[in-house]
Amino acid sequence: MKNNFFSKLILIFLFSNMFFQSGSAQEVILKPVEGLGGLFSDIKITKVRMLSETEEALNVEVSYEIDNDTKYVLQGAILNSRKSRIKEIESSKEEVKNKKGVLDLSFNFKSNLSRSKYNQPYLDSRYVRITFTEAGDDFFDDLPGDIGSALGESFDFEYKKKWRVGGGMVIDVPIKPIGKAMSIRRN
Numbered sequence: 001m002k003n004n005f006f007s008k009l010i011l012i013f014l015f016s017n018m019f020f021q022s023g024s025a026q027e028v029i030l031k032p033v034e035g036l037g038g039l040f041s042d043i044k045i046t047k048v049r050m051l052s053e054t055e056e057a058l059n060v061e062v063s064y065e066i067d068n069d070t071k072y073v074l075q076g077a078i079l080n081s082r083k084s085r086i087k088e089i090e091s092s093k094e095e096v097k098n099k100k101g102v103l104d105l106s107f108n109f110k111s112n113l114s115r116s117k118y119n120q121p122y123l124d125s126r127y128v129r130i131t132f133t134e135a136g137d138d139f140f141d142d143l144p145g146d147i148g149s150a151l152g153e154s155f156d157f158e159y160k161k162k163w164r165v166g167g168g169m170v171i172d173v174p175i176k177p178i179g180k181a182m183s184i185r186r187n
Contacts, residue, residue: 074130075094089163124163127159128159
């Protein structure tokens, strides 16, 4: 009877410990960069939260509020330490349908690039730029560099990340038979 009581007590302790450990994981909130961006704007970003990341991808959740009736498209960019857009990393585009809400943005390293031009295995980024442009203005997409995002409402957030440039590594491992495998011959 005592054994049964102690085994139940141990199970309760283990399950409660797992619950408290899983609940204590902290979410990563991206910190806005100080500046004039959005100071006089009808658009407010209330929070940018990192959902997931790998060495070649990043997914964030953008919480926003809009104080006008304009239809917008939400898009992002990854910036280096000089706040220049890293062209090798592309962002998803999301249509903003409500005045207040949450949208997810995905950033991915372009898979069709020739990665042999890089000397380092990783590409460093420092910022995430979130840009609202008016829906239907495909004109912004055709502009070179950062001009398109400069004409929209842009907000920068700190987020340091290393993006893997090279694909997987191939390592040749010579196979040396041991034991009975040494006597096996190929015909």
